[in-house]
Amino acid sequence: MRSSRFILYSLLPLFAACQVWTPDKTDLNASTRLQGELSQQDGKLVFRSCSEQRRFSIEDSGNTGLPREAKTLFEDGASTLFVDLRGNFSGSTAAGTDGKLEVSKLYRLQNEGAGCDDPNFKRSIVRAHGNEPGWSVLINNQGLLLEQPGKPSLVVPYIAEGLPNGSTSYSSEANGEKLELWVAPARCQDGMSGALSNLSAELRVDSQVMHGCAYPGGSSGD
Incomplete structure (x- = not known):
């Protein structure tokens, strides 16, 4: 059975007034979603x-594949990476560090693009993008923003429908455009930047189908 909700509010002011998100100080006593810098020290x-x-x-600890994925990006020449993950802190302390972070889920890993300074992360539910042709979608509680090179930005209300397998559809037929974004749990790698995320994406605009990657934003509840 699908669950759905209809989103229709004042769209344009929210997208125009996004603010830079400043994360709270790390909570050492809870499993939490964290963003930050990943580096190498003595092979770790x-x-x-x-x-x-x-x-x-x-x-x-969650067998996310983070060490393997990071190794590949570091071998491409990166000195540091941006990582978006969920984990717990343990009491043990490794040499030269302030403790240990046990990773249970990996959302994103990238060596370029917006990271800690992403102005839209806190308010977004989903971010998705693809290449050839290029496109990007930002979804928050008040609407869906579609951007494509050479075309005007499109801001529309949407209906969200979730399936038991974890897939979610965000669809709209506003302004004469039939649009649907599907995101599903799957390892996804950007073919141009090499960035990794935990959701695959399929965007349908009228009869055109485009594929890409996605990740949950700060308002997703994940």
Whole structure:
């Protein structure tokens, strides 16, 4: 059975007034979603959150594949990576760090693009993008923003429908445009930047079908 909700509010003011998100200080006592910088130290991964300077050694307790994925991007020449993950902090402390971070879920891993300074992360539910042709979609509680090179930005209300397998559809037929974005849980890698995310995306605009990657935003509840 699908669950759905209809979103129709004042759209344009919200998209025009996005603010830079400043994460709260790391909570050492809870499983939480974190964004920050990933680097290498003595052959091991070290995490520093966007909001502070403490550094934590990484343990992939959830078998997310983070060490393997990071190794590939580091081999391409990156000195640091941006990572978006969920994890718990343990009491043990590795040499040269302030503790250990046990990673349970990986949302994003990238060596370029908006990271800690993403102005839209806090208010977004889903961010999706694709290449050839290029496109990007930002979804929040008040609407859907579609951007394509050479075309005017499109802001519309939408209906969200979720399926038991974790897939979600965001669809609209406003302004004479029939549009639907499907996102589904799956490892997805951007063919141009090499960035990784935990959702695949399929965008349908009228009869055109485009594929790409996506990740949940700060308002997704994930």
